[in-house]
Amino acid sequence: MKLKKWQVVGFYLINILLVLAFVAPIVWTLMTSLKPTDQILTYPPELLPREITFEHYRTLLTVNGGEFMRYAVNSLIVTSGTILVVMAVSSLAGYAFAYLRFPGINIFFISILATMMVPFQSLLIPLYGFMHRMGLLNSYFGLILIYSTFQLPFCVFMMRNTFSALPASLRESALLDGCTEAQVFTKIYLPLSLPGFATVLVYSFMTSWNELLMALTFNSSAKVQTIQVGLTNYYLSRYRTNWEMITSGSIITMIPVLIVFFILQRYYVRGLTSGAVK
Amino acid sequence: MHNLQGVRRFFSKHRTGMMFLTPAVALNLVFFVYPLVRVFQMSFYNWSVLGSNRFLGLGNYERLVNDPLFWKSLSNTVIYTLIVTPGIFLLALALALLLNHKSPLTNVFRTIYFVPVAISFVVASLVWLWIFNELYGILNYVLSSLGFISSRVSWLGSTWNARLSVSAMVIWKTAGFSMMILLAGLQGVPVECYEAANIDGANARQRLLYVTLPIIRPTFVMALMVSLIGSFLAFDHFHVMTQGGPANGTLTIVMYIFRTGFEYFNLGYGSAMSIVLLIILIVLSLIQTRSLQSDTVE
Secondary structure, three states: OOOOHHHHHHHHHHHHHHHHHHHHHHHHHHHHHHOOHHHHOOOOOOOOOOOOOOHHHHHHHHHHHHHHHHHHHHHHHHHHHHHHHHHHHHHHHHHHHHHOOOOOHHHHHHHHHHHHHOOHHHHHHHHHHHHHHHOOOOOHHHHHHHHHHHHHHHHHHHHHHHHHHOOHHHHHHHHHOOOOHHHHHHHHHOHHHHHHHHHHHHHHHHHHHHOOHHHHHHOOOHHHOOHHHHHHHHHHHHOOOOHHHHHHHHHHHHHHHHHHHHHHHHHHHHHHHHHHHO | OOOHHHHHHHHHHOHHHHHHHHHHHHHHHHHHHHHHHHHHHHOOEEOOOOOOOEEOOOHHHHHHHOOHHHHHHHHHHHHHHHHHHHHHHHHHHHHHHHHOOOOOOHHHHHHHHHHHHHOOHHHHHHHHHHHHOOOOOHHHHHHHHOOOOOOOOOOOOOHHHHHHHHHHHHHHHHHHHHHHHHHHHHHOOOHHHHHHHHHOOOOHHHHHHHHHHHHHHHHHHHHHHHHHHHHHOOOHHHHHHOOOOOOOOOOOHHHHHHHHHHOOOOHHHHHHHHHHHHHHHHHHHHHHHHHHHHHHHO
Protein backbone atom coordinates (compact mmCIF):
# COMPACT_ATOMS: atom_id res chain seq x y z
CA MET A 1 0.00 0.00 0.00
CA LYS A 2 1.49 3.35 -1.09
CA LEU A 3 1.42 6.11 1.51
CA LYS A 4 0.86 9.80 0.78
CA LYS A 5 3.52 12.26 1.85
CA TRP A 6 1.68 13.52 4.93
CA GLN A 7 1.09 9.93 5.96
CA VAL A 8 4.81 9.21 5.81
CA VAL A 9 5.51 12.23 8.01
CA GLY A 10 2.79 11.09 10.42
CA PHE A 11 4.22 7.56 10.45
CA TYR A 12 7.64 8.77 11.56
CA LEU A 13 6.23 11.32 14.00
CA ILE A 14 4.07 8.79 15.82
CA ASN A 15 6.86 6.23 15.87
CA ILE A 16 9.36 8.71 17.29
CA LEU A 17 6.93 9.63 20.09
CA LEU A 18 6.37 5.94 20.80
CA VAL A 19 10.11 5.24 20.83
CA LEU A 20 10.53 8.00 23.41
CA ALA A 21 7.74 6.53 25.54
CA PHE A 22 9.23 3.04 25.34
CA VAL A 23 12.84 3.93 26.14
CA ALA A 24 12.27 6.86 28.53
CA PRO A 25 11.84 4.71 31.68
CA ILE A 26 15.10 2.88 31.00
CA VAL A 27 17.00 6.05 30.09
CA TRP A 28 15.70 7.74 33.25
CA THR A 29 16.98 4.80 35.32
CA LEU A 30 20.36 4.95 33.61
CA MET A 31 20.60 8.72 34.22
CA THR A 32 19.77 8.33 37.89
CA SER A 33 22.41 5.63 38.32
CA LEU A 34 25.07 7.95 36.90
CA LYS A 35 24.22 11.00 39.04
CA PRO A 36 26.13 12.13 42.14
CA THR A 37 24.25 11.07 45.29
CA ASP A 38 23.08 14.57 46.22
CA GLN A 39 21.49 15.04 42.79
CA ILE A 40 19.25 11.96 43.01
CA LEU A 41 16.74 12.96 45.67
CA THR A 42 15.93 16.40 44.33
CA TYR A 43 12.64 17.98 43.40
CA PRO A 44 12.15 19.07 40.69
CA PRO A 45 14.13 16.14 39.23
CA GLU A 46 16.97 16.98 36.86
CA LEU A 47 17.21 14.86 33.73
CA LEU A 48 20.96 14.95 33.07
CA PRO A 49 23.67 14.12 35.62
CA ARG A 50 25.58 17.21 36.77
CA GLU A 51 28.66 15.08 36.31
CA ILE A 52 28.77 11.43 35.33
CA THR A 53 29.89 9.17 38.17
CA PHE A 54 30.33 5.40 38.34
CA GLU A 55 30.59 5.58 42.11
CA HIS A 56 27.26 3.78 42.66
CA TYR A 57 28.28 0.90 40.43
CA ARG A 58 31.49 0.56 42.39
CA THR A 59 29.60 0.60 45.69
CA LEU A 60 27.06 -1.92 44.40
CA LEU A 61 29.71 -4.36 43.21
CA THR A 62 31.83 -4.16 46.35
CA VAL A 63 29.25 -3.84 49.14
CA ASN A 64 29.20 -6.74 51.64
CA GLY A 65 32.24 -8.42 50.10
CA GLY A 66 30.92 -8.16 46.55
CA GLU A 67 27.71 -10.11 47.15
CA PHE A 68 25.98 -8.54 44.14
CA MET A 69 28.73 -9.91 41.92
CA ARG A 70 28.06 -13.31 43.44
CA TYR A 71 24.36 -13.02 42.57
CA ALA A 72 25.37 -12.23 38.99
CA VAL A 73 27.75 -15.20 38.88
CA ASN A 74 25.06 -17.46 40.37
CA SER A 75 22.66 -16.36 37.65
CA LEU A 76 25.30 -16.93 35.02
CA ILE A 77 25.94 -20.47 36.30
CA VAL A 78 22.25 -21.37 36.45
CA THR A 79 21.53 -19.76 33.08
CA SER A 80 24.40 -21.40 31.20
CA GLY A 81 23.75 -24.74 32.88
CA THR A 82 20.11 -24.60 31.86
CA ILE A 83 21.02 -23.66 28.29
CA LEU A 84 23.36 -26.65 28.00
CA VAL A 85 20.87 -29.13 29.47
CA VAL A 86 17.96 -27.80 27.46
CA MET A 87 19.92 -27.80 24.18
CA ALA A 88 21.11 -31.36 24.63
CA VAL A 89 17.83 -32.80 25.88
CA SER A 90 15.52 -30.96 23.49
CA SER A 91 17.60 -31.71 20.39
CA LEU A 92 17.64 -35.42 21.22
CA ALA A 93 13.91 -35.48 21.89
CA GLY A 94 13.13 -33.23 18.94
CA TYR A 95 14.99 -35.61 16.64
CA ALA A 96 13.11 -38.60 18.03
CA PHE A 97 9.74 -36.88 17.60
CA ALA A 98 10.64 -35.85 14.05
CA TYR A 99 11.97 -39.18 12.74
CA LEU A 100 11.62 -42.14 15.08
CA ARG A 101 8.44 -44.13 15.37
CA PHE A 102 7.63 -46.55 18.14
CA PRO A 103 4.52 -47.33 20.19
CA GLY A 104 3.81 -44.80 22.90
CA ILE A 105 5.88 -42.00 21.44
CA ASN A 106 2.81 -39.81 21.09
CA ILE A 107 2.03 -40.14 24.79
CA PHE A 108 5.49 -38.78 25.59
CA PHE A 109 5.00 -35.94 23.17
CA ILE A 110 1.65 -34.99 24.70
CA SER A 111 3.02 -35.29 28.21
CA ILE A 112 5.87 -32.92 27.38
CA LEU A 113 3.61 -30.45 25.62
CA ALA A 114 1.15 -30.62 28.56
CA THR A 115 3.80 -28.83 30.60
CA MET A 116 2.81 -25.75 28.63
CA MET A 117 -0.81 -25.96 29.79
CA VAL A 118 -0.15 -26.58 33.46
CA PRO A 119 1.37 -23.52 35.11
CA PHE A 120 4.50 -24.32 37.11
CA GLN A 121 3.12 -21.93 39.74
CA SER A 122 0.59 -24.57 40.73
CA LEU A 123 3.34 -27.16 41.27
CA LEU A 124 5.60 -25.06 43.50
CA ILE A 125 4.46 -26.69 46.74
CA PRO A 126 4.93 -30.36 45.77
CA LEU A 127 8.16 -29.47 43.95
CA TYR A 128 9.50 -27.81 47.07
CA GLY A 129 8.91 -30.94 49.14
CA PHE A 130 10.47 -33.13 46.49
CA MET A 131 13.54 -30.90 46.08
CA HIS A 132 13.91 -30.89 49.85
CA ARG A 133 13.92 -34.67 50.05
CA MET A 134 16.37 -34.97 47.16
CA GLY A 135 18.71 -32.44 48.73
CA LEU A 136 18.33 -30.21 45.69
CA LEU A 137 17.19 -27.06 47.50
CA ASN A 138 19.70 -24.22 47.44
CA SER A 139 21.78 -25.83 44.73
CA TYR A 140 22.58 -24.71 41.20
CA PHE A 141 21.88 -28.18 39.91
CA GLY A 142 18.34 -28.33 41.29
CA LEU A 143 17.33 -25.02 39.78
CA ILE A 144 18.92 -25.98 36.45
CA LEU A 145 16.90 -29.21 36.31
CA ILE A 146 13.64 -27.46 37.13
CA TYR A 147 14.22 -24.63 34.67
CA SER A 148 15.09 -27.20 32.01
CA THR A 149 11.91 -29.19 32.63
CA PHE A 150 9.66 -26.19 32.21
CA GLN A 151 11.54 -24.84 29.18
CA LEU A 152 11.47 -28.23 27.46
CA PRO A 153 8.06 -28.03 25.76
CA PHE A 154 8.90 -24.91 23.79
CA CYS A 155 12.40 -26.15 22.96
CA VAL A 156 11.36 -29.69 22.01
CA PHE A 157 8.65 -28.26 19.80
CA MET A 158 11.16 -25.87 18.25
CA MET A 159 13.79 -28.56 17.63
CA ARG A 160 11.25 -31.03 16.26
CA ASN A 161 10.11 -28.41 13.74
CA THR A 162 13.71 -27.64 12.83
CA PHE A 163 14.49 -31.31 12.18
CA SER A 164 11.22 -31.94 10.34
CA ALA A 165 12.01 -29.09 7.97
CA LEU A 166 15.17 -30.92 6.86
CA PRO A 167 14.80 -33.57 4.17
CA ALA A 168 14.16 -37.06 5.57
CA SER A 169 16.02 -38.54 2.61
CA LEU A 170 19.34 -37.49 4.22
CA ARG A 171 18.66 -39.85 7.09
CA GLU A 172 17.39 -42.69 4.92
CA SER A 173 20.38 -42.72 2.60
CA ALA A 174 22.85 -42.38 5.50
CA LEU A 175 21.19 -45.34 7.26
CA LEU A 176 21.40 -47.35 4.04
CA ASP A 177 25.11 -46.48 3.85
CA GLY A 178 25.55 -48.04 7.27
CA CYS A 179 25.47 -45.01 9.58
CA THR A 180 23.98 -45.53 13.01
CA GLU A 181 21.09 -43.35 14.21
CA ALA A 182 23.50 -41.55 16.57
CA GLN A 183 25.86 -40.77 13.69
CA VAL A 184 23.04 -39.52 11.49
CA PHE A 185 21.98 -37.25 14.35
CA THR A 186 25.39 -35.83 15.29
CA LYS A 187 27.12 -35.76 11.91
CA ILE A 188 24.29 -34.77 9.58
CA TYR A 189 21.31 -33.22 11.33
CA LEU A 190 22.95 -31.26 14.16
CA PRO A 191 25.19 -29.10 11.94
CA LEU A 192 22.16 -28.26 9.78
CA SER A 193 20.05 -27.16 12.77
CA LEU A 194 22.05 -24.22 14.08
CA PRO A 195 19.17 -21.73 13.61
CA GLY A 196 16.99 -23.92 15.83
CA PHE A 197 19.72 -24.01 18.47
CA ALA A 198 20.03 -20.22 18.29
CA THR A 199 16.31 -19.89 19.02
CA VAL A 200 16.56 -22.31 21.93
CA LEU A 201 19.60 -20.47 23.26
CA VAL A 202 18.08 -17.01 23.28
CA TYR A 203 14.75 -18.27 24.66
CA SER A 204 16.47 -20.24 27.40
CA PHE A 205 18.83 -17.39 28.27
CA MET A 206 16.07 -14.84 28.62
CA THR A 207 13.75 -17.15 30.53
CA SER A 208 16.38 -18.38 32.99
CA TRP A 209 18.09 -15.03 33.57
CA ASN A 210 14.80 -13.21 34.20
CA GLU A 211 13.02 -15.83 36.32
CA LEU A 212 12.08 -14.86 39.88
CA LEU A 213 9.48 -17.12 41.49
CA MET A 214 11.23 -20.50 41.26
CA ALA A 215 14.59 -18.99 42.18
CA LEU A 216 12.97 -17.32 45.19
CA THR A 217 11.32 -20.57 46.26
CA PHE A 218 14.10 -23.07 45.70
CA ASN A 219 17.31 -21.04 46.07
CA SER A 220 16.60 -18.71 48.97
CA SER A 221 19.91 -18.97 50.80
CA ALA A 222 22.27 -16.06 50.17
CA LYS A 223 25.06 -18.19 48.69
CA VAL A 224 23.07 -19.41 45.70
CA GLN A 225 20.62 -16.54 45.14
CA THR A 226 20.18 -15.42 41.55
CA ILE A 227 20.49 -11.80 40.51
CA GLN A 228 16.71 -11.29 40.31
CA VAL A 229 16.24 -12.55 43.87
CA GLY A 230 19.19 -10.53 45.14
CA LEU A 231 17.97 -7.34 43.50
CA THR A 232 14.42 -7.90 44.77
CA ASN A 233 15.67 -8.36 48.31
CA TYR A 234 17.84 -5.26 48.03
CA TYR A 235 14.73 -3.24 47.33
CA LEU A 236 12.36 -5.03 49.71
CA SER A 237 14.57 -5.31 52.74
CA ARG A 238 17.73 -3.26 52.60
CA TYR A 239 17.99 -0.38 50.18
CA ARG A 240 14.39 0.67 49.78
CA THR A 241 15.14 4.38 49.63
CA ASN A 242 18.65 4.03 48.26
CA TRP A 243 17.79 4.70 44.62
CA GLU A 244 21.42 4.86 43.48
CA MET A 245 21.79 1.20 44.47
CA ILE A 246 18.45 0.16 42.99
CA THR A 247 18.93 1.94 39.66
CA SER A 248 22.52 0.79 39.13
CA GLY A 249 21.49 -2.74 40.13
CA SER A 250 18.65 -2.62 37.61
CA ILE A 251 20.98 -1.50 34.82
CA ILE A 252 23.52 -4.24 35.58
CA THR A 253 20.76 -6.86 35.71
CA MET A 254 19.34 -5.89 32.32
CA ILE A 255 22.64 -5.59 30.41
CA PRO A 256 23.40 -9.30 29.73
CA VAL A 257 19.90 -10.08 28.59
CA LEU A 258 19.78 -7.01 26.32
CA ILE A 259 23.11 -7.95 24.73
CA VAL A 260 21.92 -11.48 23.99
CA PHE A 261 18.61 -10.17 22.72
CA PHE A 262 20.17 -7.62 20.36
CA ILE A 263 22.57 -10.19 18.90
CA LEU A 264 20.05 -13.01 18.51
CA GLN A 265 16.71 -11.19 18.28
CA ARG A 266 16.05 -12.54 14.79
CA TYR A 267 16.00 -16.08 16.18
CA TYR A 268 13.95 -15.17 19.22
CA VAL A 269 11.26 -13.50 17.12
CA ARG A 270 11.28 -16.41 14.69
CA GLY A 271 10.69 -18.87 17.53
CA LEU A 272 7.99 -16.73 19.03
CA THR A 273 6.03 -16.32 15.84
CA SER A 274 6.48 -19.87 14.58
CA GLY A 275 5.19 -21.22 17.88
CA ALA A 276 2.39 -18.70 18.03
CA VAL A 277 1.03 -18.51 14.54
CA LYS A 278 0.88 -22.18 13.70
CA MET B 1 7.55 -52.22 38.70
CA HIS B 2 5.90 -55.67 38.44
CA ASN B 3 6.14 -55.96 34.68
CA LEU B 4 9.91 -55.60 34.52
CA GLN B 5 10.31 -58.25 31.85
CA GLY B 6 7.98 -56.45 29.47
CA VAL B 7 9.64 -53.11 30.10
CA ARG B 8 13.05 -54.64 29.38
CA ARG B 9 11.83 -56.20 26.17
CA PHE B 10 10.30 -52.90 25.09
CA PHE B 11 13.57 -51.09 25.78
CA SER B 12 15.76 -53.52 23.85
CA LYS B 13 13.41 -53.47 20.89
CA HIS B 14 13.30 -49.68 20.70
CA ARG B 15 16.70 -48.98 22.18
CA THR B 16 17.74 -46.18 19.85
CA GLY B 17 14.44 -44.38 20.20
CA MET B 18 14.48 -44.64 23.96
CA MET B 19 18.06 -43.36 24.07
CA PHE B 20 16.98 -40.20 22.32
CA LEU B 21 13.89 -39.74 24.46
CA THR B 22 15.00 -40.86 27.92
CA PRO B 23 16.50 -37.55 29.15
CA ALA B 24 13.44 -35.52 28.17
CA VAL B 25 10.98 -38.11 29.47
CA ALA B 26 12.91 -38.50 32.73
CA LEU B 27 12.89 -34.77 33.43
CA ASN B 28 9.23 -34.60 32.49
CA LEU B 29 8.24 -37.49 34.76
CA VAL B 30 10.31 -36.41 37.76
CA PHE B 31 9.74 -32.66 37.78
CA PHE B 32 6.35 -32.40 36.11
CA VAL B 33 4.19 -35.54 36.21
CA TYR B 34 5.20 -36.51 39.75
CA PRO B 35 4.49 -33.09 41.35
CA LEU B 36 1.27 -32.92 39.34
CA VAL B 37 0.04 -36.14 40.92
CA ARG B 38 1.41 -35.09 44.28
CA VAL B 39 -0.37 -31.73 44.39
CA PHE B 40 -3.72 -33.51 44.03
CA GLN B 41 -2.85 -35.88 46.85
CA MET B 42 -1.55 -33.13 49.15
CA SER B 43 -4.68 -31.06 48.67
CA PHE B 44 -6.67 -33.66 50.63
CA TYR B 45 -4.34 -33.59 53.63
CA ASN B 46 -3.28 -31.36 56.45
CA TRP B 47 0.24 -31.71 55.14
CA SER B 48 2.97 -30.92 57.60
CA VAL B 49 6.60 -30.09 56.92
CA LEU B 50 7.55 -32.44 59.73
CA GLY B 51 5.85 -35.41 58.15
CA SER B 52 2.77 -35.97 60.31
CA ASN B 53 0.05 -35.73 57.69
CA ARG B 54 -3.62 -35.95 58.48
CA PHE B 55 -6.24 -36.87 55.89
CA LEU B 56 -8.90 -34.16 55.65
CA GLY B 57 -10.92 -35.28 52.65
CA LEU B 58 -12.38 -32.15 51.17
CA GLY B 59 -11.51 -30.13 54.27
CA ASN B 60 -9.02 -27.86 52.50
CA TYR B 61 -11.52 -27.15 49.75
CA GLU B 62 -14.24 -26.39 52.31
CA ARG B 63 -11.90 -23.98 54.01
CA LEU B 64 -11.08 -22.39 50.68
CA VAL B 65 -14.72 -21.69 49.86
CA ASN B 66 -15.09 -19.95 53.23
CA ASP B 67 -11.81 -18.01 53.06
CA PRO B 68 -12.55 -14.36 52.25
CA LEU B 69 -8.88 -13.73 51.45
CA PHE B 70 -8.91 -16.47 48.83
CA TRP B 71 -11.92 -14.91 47.13
CA LYS B 72 -10.28 -11.54 47.41
CA SER B 73 -7.07 -12.77 45.78
CA LEU B 74 -9.16 -14.39 43.05
CA SER B 75 -11.12 -11.21 42.37
CA ASN B 76 -7.95 -9.10 42.54
CA THR B 77 -6.43 -11.32 39.87
CA VAL B 78 -9.55 -11.19 37.70
CA ILE B 79 -9.79 -7.40 38.00
CA TYR B 80 -6.12 -7.00 37.13
CA THR B 81 -6.52 -9.37 34.18
CA LEU B 82 -9.53 -7.43 32.92
CA ILE B 83 -7.61 -4.14 33.07
CA VAL B 84 -4.38 -5.34 31.61
CA THR B 85 -5.49 -7.71 28.82
CA PRO B 86 -7.46 -5.17 26.75
CA GLY B 87 -4.77 -2.57 27.45
CA ILE B 88 -2.00 -4.79 26.12
CA PHE B 89 -4.10 -5.93 23.17
CA LEU B 90 -5.14 -2.46 22.02
CA LEU B 91 -1.65 -0.98 22.29
CA ALA B 92 -0.17 -4.05 20.59
CA LEU B 93 -2.72 -3.90 17.78
CA ALA B 94 -2.03 -0.20 17.24
CA LEU B 95 1.71 -0.87 17.14
CA ALA B 96 1.28 -3.83 14.78
CA LEU B 97 -0.95 -1.92 12.36
CA LEU B 98 1.52 0.97 12.43
CA LEU B 99 4.51 -1.27 11.75
CA ASN B 100 2.72 -3.19 9.02
CA HIS B 101 3.97 -0.41 6.72
CA LYS B 102 7.39 -0.86 5.22
CA SER B 103 9.96 1.82 5.84
CA PRO B 104 13.74 1.88 6.29
CA LEU B 105 13.26 2.23 10.05
CA THR B 106 10.39 -0.24 10.61
CA ASN B 107 12.70 -2.94 11.96
CA VAL B 108 14.42 -0.49 14.29
CA PHE B 109 11.08 0.65 15.73
CA ARG B 110 9.99 -2.97 16.12
CA THR B 111 13.14 -3.85 18.05
CA ILE B 112 12.74 -0.86 20.36
CA TYR B 113 9.11 -1.69 21.21
CA PHE B 114 10.32 -5.16 22.09
CA VAL B 115 13.10 -4.06 24.49
CA PRO B 116 10.87 -4.00 27.61
CA VAL B 117 9.89 -7.61 26.86
CA ALA B 118 13.52 -8.66 27.10
CA ILE B 119 14.14 -7.24 30.58
CA SER B 120 12.83 -8.97 33.68
CA PHE B 121 9.66 -8.12 35.57
CA VAL B 122 11.81 -7.37 38.61
CA VAL B 123 13.84 -4.74 36.75
CA ALA B 124 10.77 -3.30 35.03
CA SER B 125 9.05 -2.99 38.42
CA LEU B 126 12.00 -1.20 40.00
CA VAL B 127 12.33 1.14 37.01
CA TRP B 128 8.68 2.11 37.37
CA LEU B 129 8.77 2.33 41.17
CA TRP B 130 11.34 5.09 40.75
CA ILE B 131 9.12 6.84 38.20
CA PHE B 132 6.07 6.44 40.49
CA ASN B 133 7.97 7.63 43.58
CA GLU B 134 5.69 10.01 45.45
CA LEU B 135 8.29 12.54 46.61
CA TYR B 136 10.96 12.53 43.92
CA GLY B 137 9.29 10.66 41.07
CA ILE B 138 9.44 12.13 37.61
CA LEU B 139 5.81 11.25 36.87
CA ASN B 140 4.42 13.54 39.58
CA TYR B 141 6.76 16.28 38.40
CA VAL B 142 5.78 15.98 34.73
CA LEU B 143 2.06 15.77 35.44
CA SER B 144 2.07 18.71 37.82
CA SER B 145 4.14 20.86 35.44
CA LEU B 146 1.58 20.12 32.74
CA GLY B 147 -1.19 21.05 35.16
CA PHE B 148 -2.87 17.63 35.24
CA ILE B 149 -2.49 17.23 39.00
CA SER B 150 -2.39 19.87 41.71
CA SER B 151 -0.68 17.86 44.44
CA ARG B 152 1.57 14.81 44.48
CA VAL B 153 -0.20 11.53 43.81
CA SER B 154 0.65 8.41 45.78
CA TRP B 155 0.65 6.06 42.80
CA LEU B 156 0.76 2.88 44.87
CA GLY B 157 -1.00 4.26 47.93
CA SER B 158 -4.57 3.11 47.36
CA THR B 159 -5.89 -0.14 45.96
CA TRP B 160 -7.11 1.32 42.67
CA ASN B 161 -4.08 3.54 42.19
CA ALA B 162 -1.85 0.53 42.76
CA ARG B 163 -3.83 -1.67 40.37
CA LEU B 164 -3.75 0.92 37.62
CA SER B 165 -0.09 1.82 38.15
CA VAL B 166 1.07 -1.78 38.06
CA SER B 167 -1.12 -2.33 34.98
CA ALA B 168 0.45 0.66 33.24
CA MET B 169 3.89 -0.84 33.87
CA VAL B 170 2.79 -4.25 32.56
CA ILE B 171 1.24 -2.76 29.41
CA TRP B 172 4.53 -0.96 28.71
CA LYS B 173 6.48 -4.13 29.42
CA THR B 174 4.49 -6.69 27.44
CA ALA B 175 2.75 -4.88 24.56
CA GLY B 176 5.80 -5.56 22.36
CA PHE B 177 5.29 -9.30 22.76
CA SER B 178 1.68 -9.28 21.56
CA MET B 179 2.69 -6.82 18.83
CA MET B 180 5.11 -9.42 17.41
CA ILE B 181 2.39 -12.07 17.34
CA LEU B 182 -0.13 -9.75 15.68
CA LEU B 183 2.45 -8.47 13.21
CA ALA B 184 3.29 -12.01 12.13
CA GLY B 185 -0.42 -12.63 11.65
CA LEU B 186 -0.91 -9.49 9.58
CA GLN B 187 2.05 -10.28 7.40
CA GLY B 188 0.92 -13.87 6.99
CA VAL B 189 -2.21 -12.95 5.01
CA PRO B 190 -1.44 -14.31 1.53
CA VAL B 191 -1.46 -11.72 -1.26
CA GLU B 192 -3.47 -14.16 -3.43
CA CYS B 193 -6.42 -13.76 -1.05
CA TYR B 194 -6.54 -10.04 -1.78
CA GLU B 195 -6.11 -10.66 -5.49
CA ALA B 196 -8.97 -13.14 -5.51
CA ALA B 197 -11.14 -10.70 -3.56
CA ASN B 198 -10.30 -7.96 -6.04
CA ILE B 199 -11.29 -10.15 -8.98
CA ASP B 200 -14.61 -10.80 -7.22
CA GLY B 201 -15.06 -7.02 -6.95
CA ALA B 202 -14.56 -6.54 -3.20
CA ASN B 203 -14.00 -2.99 -1.95
CA ALA B 204 -11.54 -1.98 0.81
CA ARG B 205 -14.09 -2.40 3.61
CA GLN B 206 -15.12 -5.83 2.36
CA ARG B 207 -11.48 -6.88 2.02
CA LEU B 208 -10.87 -5.96 5.67
CA LEU B 209 -14.07 -7.61 6.96
CA TYR B 210 -14.12 -10.75 4.84
CA VAL B 211 -10.45 -11.37 4.06
CA THR B 212 -8.09 -9.84 6.62
CA LEU B 213 -10.07 -10.27 9.83
CA PRO B 214 -11.16 -13.91 9.32
CA ILE B 215 -7.61 -14.88 8.38
CA ILE B 216 -5.93 -13.19 11.34
CA ARG B 217 -8.65 -14.16 13.83
CA PRO B 218 -6.55 -17.07 15.20
CA THR B 219 -3.70 -14.62 15.75
CA PHE B 220 -6.04 -12.31 17.67
CA VAL B 221 -7.15 -15.20 19.85
CA MET B 222 -3.56 -16.25 20.39
CA ALA B 223 -2.41 -12.74 21.38
CA LEU B 224 -5.37 -12.32 23.75
CA MET B 225 -4.96 -15.71 25.38
CA VAL B 226 -1.23 -15.29 25.90
CA SER B 227 -1.73 -12.09 27.90
CA LEU B 228 -4.81 -13.46 29.65
CA ILE B 229 -2.91 -16.51 30.90
CA GLY B 230 0.15 -14.43 31.73
CA SER B 231 -1.80 -11.97 33.83
CA PHE B 232 -3.66 -14.71 35.68
CA LEU B 233 -0.30 -16.00 36.90
CA ALA B 234 1.02 -12.57 37.94
CA PHE B 235 3.50 -12.65 40.80
CA ASP B 236 6.85 -10.90 40.25
CA HIS B 237 5.69 -7.33 39.72
CA PHE B 238 3.17 -7.39 42.58
CA HIS B 239 5.74 -8.98 44.86
CA VAL B 240 8.19 -6.17 44.08
CA MET B 241 5.86 -3.19 43.64
CA THR B 242 3.05 -3.64 46.18
CA GLN B 243 3.72 -6.84 48.19
CA GLY B 244 -0.01 -7.41 47.77
CA GLY B 245 -0.95 -4.17 49.49
CA PRO B 246 -2.44 -1.84 50.37
CA ALA B 247 -4.73 -3.95 52.60
CA ASN B 248 -4.35 -7.03 50.34
CA GLY B 249 -5.96 -5.07 47.53
CA THR B 250 -3.38 -6.34 45.02
CA LEU B 251 -2.76 -9.79 46.45
CA THR B 252 -2.89 -12.19 43.48
CA ILE B 253 -3.67 -15.92 43.60
CA VAL B 254 -0.08 -16.98 42.99
CA MET B 255 1.10 -14.62 45.75
CA TYR B 256 -1.45 -16.10 48.14
CA ILE B 257 -0.36 -19.64 47.24
CA PHE B 258 3.27 -18.66 47.78
CA ARG B 259 2.50 -17.16 51.19
CA THR B 260 0.32 -20.06 52.30
CA GLY B 261 2.97 -22.56 51.30
CA PHE B 262 6.23 -20.91 52.20
CA GLU B 263 5.40 -18.34 54.86
CA TYR B 264 2.60 -20.07 56.80
CA PHE B 265 3.82 -23.60 55.79
CA ASN B 266 0.26 -24.65 55.14
CA LEU B 267 1.21 -27.06 52.38
CA GLY B 268 -2.09 -28.92 52.08
CA TYR B 269 -4.16 -25.76 51.96
CA GLY B 270 -1.76 -24.20 49.46
CA SER B 271 -2.08 -27.33 47.30
CA ALA B 272 -5.87 -27.01 47.26
CA MET B 273 -5.49 -23.43 46.02
CA SER B 274 -2.99 -24.65 43.44
CA ILE B 275 -5.57 -27.12 42.15
CA VAL B 276 -8.10 -24.32 41.68
CA LEU B 277 -5.49 -22.25 39.82
CA LEU B 278 -4.56 -25.26 37.71
CA ILE B 279 -8.16 -25.94 36.73
CA ILE B 280 -8.77 -22.29 35.77
CA LEU B 281 -5.63 -22.25 33.64
CA ILE B 282 -6.40 -25.55 31.93
CA VAL B 283 -9.88 -24.29 31.07
CA LEU B 284 -8.32 -21.14 29.58
CA SER B 285 -5.83 -23.21 27.58
CA LEU B 286 -8.60 -25.49 26.31
CA ILE B 287 -10.65 -22.49 25.20
CA GLN B 288 -7.58 -21.28 23.36
CA THR B 289 -6.93 -24.58 21.54
CA ARG B 290 -10.64 -25.08 20.83
CA SER B 291 -11.04 -21.68 19.22
CA LEU B 292 -7.87 -22.21 17.20
CA GLN B 293 -9.03 -25.65 16.03
CA SER B 294 -12.48 -24.44 15.01
CA ASP B 295 -10.72 -21.82 12.93
CA THR B 296 -8.70 -24.33 10.97
CA VAL B 297 -11.69 -26.60 10.42
CA GLU B 298 -13.87 -23.84 8.96
